[in-house]
Amino acid sequence: MASKTATQNGIAQHSANYGSIVTHHPKKQKTHSRPHTGAEAHYDTTIPKPVRKYLGTYGLFPPEPDTYEVQKKRCLAQLRSKQTNIGKFIYLSQLRHANVHLFYRILTDHFTEITPLVYTPVVGEACQRWSEIYMLPEGMYLSYLDKGNIANVLKNWHQEHVEITVVTDGSRILGLGDLGVNGMGIPIGKLALYTGCAGIRPEGTLPLTIDLGTSNKAFREDPLYLGSRRDKVTPEEEKEFLDELMEALKERWPDIVIQFEDWKNPFPSLQRYRNDYAMFNDDIQGTGAVIMGGIIGAVQQSDVAAKDHRAVFLGAGSAGVGVAQQIVDYFVHEGMSEDDAKRKFWLVDSKGLVTLDRGDKLADHKVYFARDDNEGQQYKSLEEVVDHVKPTIIMGLSTIGGAFTPEILQKMGKMNDRPIIFPLSNPVSKSECTFEEAIVNTDGRALFASGSPFYPYEYKGKTYHPGQGNNMYVFPGIGLGTILCKAIKVTSNMIYASGEALPTMITEEEKDLALLYPQITRIRDVSARVALYVIRAAQKDNVDRLHHLRDMSDEDLEEWIVEKMYDPHKAVESIEDELESLAKDLAHTRSLQGEKSML
Ligand SMILES: NC(=O)C1=CN([C@@H]2O[C@H](COP(=O)(O)OP(=O)(O)OC[C@H]3O[C@@H](n4cnc5c(N)ncnc54)[C@H](O)[C@@H]3O)[C@@H](O)[C@H]2O)C=CC1
Numbered sequence: 001m002a003s004k005t006a007t008q009n010g011i012a013q014h015s016a017n018y019g020s021i022v023t024h025h026p027k028k029q030k031t032h033s034r035p036h037t038g039a040e041a042h043y044d045t046t047i048p049k050p051v052r053k054y055l056g057t058y059g060l061f062p063p064e065p066d067t068y069e070v071q072k073k074r075c076l077a078q079l080r081s082k083q084t085n086i087g088k089f090i091y092l093s094q095l096r097h098a099n100v101h102l103f104y105r106i107l108t109d110h111f112t113e114i115t116p117l118v119y120t121p122v123v124g125e126a127c128q129r130w131s132e133i134y135m136l137p138e139g140m141y142l143s144y145l146d147k148g149n150i151a152n153v154l155k156n157w158h159q160e161h162v163e164i165t166v167v168t169d170g171s172r173i174l175g176l177g178d179l180g181v182n183g184m185g186i187p188i189g190k191l192a193l194y195t196g197c198a199g200i201r202p203e204g205t206l207p208l209t210i211d212l213g214t215s216n217k218a219f220r221e222d223p224l225y226l227g228s229r230r231d232k233v234t235p236e237e238e239k240e241f242l243d244e245l246m247e248a249l250k251e252r253w254p255d256i257v258i259q260f261e262d263w264k265n266p267f268p269s270l271q272r273y274r275n276d277y278a279m280f281n282d283d284i285q286g287t288g289a290v291i292m293g294g295i296i297g298a299v300q301q302s303d304v305a306a307k308d309h310r311a312v313f314l315g316a317g318s319a320g321v322g323v324a325q326q327i328v329d330y331f332v333h334e335g336m337s338e339d340d341a342k343r344k345f346w347l348v349d350s351k352g353l354v355t356l357d358r359g360d361k362l363a364d365h366k367v368y369f370a371r372d373d374n375e376g377q378q379y380k381s382l383e384e385v386v387d388h389v390k391p392t393i394i395m396g397l398s399t400i401g402g403a404f405t406p407e408i409l410q411k412m413g414k415m416n417d418r419p420i421i422f423p424l425s426n427p428v429s430k431s432e433c434t435f436e437e438a439i440v441n442t443d444g445r446a447l448f449a450s451g452s453p454f455y456p457y458e459y460k461g462k463t464y465h466p467g468q469g470n471n472m473y474v475f476p477g478i479g480l481g482t483i484l485c486k487a488i489k490v491t492s493n494m495i496y497a498s499g500e501a502l503p504t505m506i507t508e509e510e511k512d513l514a515l516l517y518p519q520i521t522r523i524r525d526v527s528a529r530v531a532l533y534v535i536r537a538a539q540k541d542n543v544d545r546l547h548h549l550r551d552m553s554d555e556d557l558e559e560w561i562v563e564k565m566y567d568p569h570k571a572v573e574s575i576e577d578e579l580e581s582l583a584k585d586l587a588h589t590r591s592l593q594g595e596k597s598m599l
């Protein structure tokens with residue numbers, strides 16, 4: 001009997017990976033529904049018959065088990081038959097809910113096709129239309145009214161072992177403005193990439209959206225809007241709420257990594273929590289690191305020494321300042337003084353070139369880069385600044401689609417052999433220029449990366465390949481590295497290391513194509529390398545807690561990281577093998593005891 005109980009427990013435990021399957025078997029303990037891991041057993045047509053019989057799901061779906069290849073073929077056909085991107089987004093959300101391993105198998109097998117549908121650009125449209133398309137929670141929503149009770153609300157989350165959360169208040173979703181609780185698409189999308197790109201277990205992720213009110217009047221008046229109708233809370237109220245939230249998260253999951261995403265003004269929270277929590281801000285730090293990684297390659301390919309570059313940034317917000325700051329660190333690494341490095345940057349915001357004598361009160365985060373050498377002259381437009389600076393690099397983090405006009409691009413092409421052109425705003429509609437515009441207006445010489453994906457472009461008989469300068473190349477690895485070495489905080493050196501890891505992954509073939517980032521299809525290997533660099537930096541800063549990793553060689557450590565990554569293909573195979581063999585064991589035990597076997 002003892003072995004029978006052990007066997008049953010084994011099946012119950014493993015079948016947890018199949019979501020709510022256990023709910024439907026009378027012998028099994030009832031579990032809560034699992035918004036993020038799905039009820040996939042009912043939809044997983046690959047489950048072998050003996051397992052279905054044991055679990056009490058035999059007869060509940062078509063009789064003959066599929067192979068994964070057939071199942072995938074059917075799913076891709078269903079996906080591709082949807083007429084609109086939003087239809088595809090909804091289909092994929094339902095698939096993730098219904099059969100989480102299948103969703104991640106398909107995502108990892110078809111990164112190039114699926115990523116734009118669950119992340120930028122389509123997630124932008126999904127957030128704009130969230131109130132209309134909403135069907136499933138897929139994460140937690142906290143409200144300002146929960147203040148004083150946040151720890152209790154967090155207890156309602158059904159997963160015991162959350163390793164990472166992405167938290168937003170929806171106040172600056174991509175370049176689309178304040179979308180309030182509709183911003184939930186972003187934590188869900190980012191965490192889907194955590195799982196797909198860096199192998200964080202799906203059930204270890206917690207998408208979290210906080211309703212702190214919204215400045216979006218149209219949403220507040222929309223009867224379908226799912227959030228509160230109040231205006232945004234004050235910065236002081238936000239701070240008090242976040243203090244309580246951070247403490248409550250750490251209390252329930254002491255090792256949790258917390259990623260702040262798409263906040264309108266994220267500098268105060270980063271400053272306040274970075275030393276006491278394993279947290280980082282993706283828009284400031286993740287973007288800084290990923291663009292620094294791309295710039296390292298671009299500087300090499302431009303054949304202009306780092307000290308001779310001049311960068312004009314359109315946009316001086318969290319991403320613009322984060323990126324500029326990170327590249328300053330890189331230039332300093334390359335031997336420049338900090339002051340010289342800082343002087344390589346001209347930041348432009350909605351009022352023009354950021355200068356100390358512009359006459360308005362500059363936000364704190366802009367002061368460091370404000371120019372003092374403009375001799376009293378104020379440059380209002382990007383074109384004027386380009387004429388004044390004669391940059392080698394133009395960077396767009398402004399949310400202004402098309403701001404890099406053909407005239408500006410042509411000037412960049414005339415002034416530089418290899419102009420570095422990075423229109424980084426998301427989604428595609430906000431990109432400062434398209435890949436085609438950059439290629440045509442520089443006669444194919446642009447070194448290019450954009451925030452959202454573009455297709456390769458054929459020009460004068462040659463195919464050009466765009467790079468995607470998106471923080472998705474680093475945040476999954478930053479999170480993975482932090483989790484695996486149990487770092488107590490995410491230091492600046494860990495962020496820097498994540499960007500430094502990227503150029504080490506570019507192959508000669510990719511360099512020949514002038515690519516500044518590895519192909520997205522290799523993102524899992526890239527994330528493992530990023531995690532390796534992050535762990536090494538954590539060790540140097542003495543913030544890691546898994547000290548035995550310090551003794552491993554880089555090669556062994558990278559291999560260990562890969563082994564630790566959730567792989568949806570292996571997950572399904574091993575669970576199925578084990579379930580089948582456990583079911584057979586049980587049948588055998590029953591027949592020895594003279595019970596009628598179901599199998
Ligand atoms: N590629 C990537 O990985 C990332 C891209 N982004 C994108 O960067 C953009 C900006 O993000 P944040 O810096 O966080 O936003 P933000 O709101 O903090 O900053 C926006 C900046 O653009 C400036 N701006 C607005 N209108 C302008 C105009 N007409 N001319 C010149 N400047 C103007 C604002 O003054 C502000 O300095 C968004 O579209 C976002 O999607 C953000 C993070 C990562």
Ligand SMILES: CC(=O)C(=O)O
Pocket residue numbers: 120173174175262282283425426451470471472
């Ligand atoms: C990519 C990203 O984090 C953003 O556009 O905000």
Ligand SMILES: [Mg+2]
Pocket residue numbers: 174261262282283
């Ligand atoms: Mg973001």
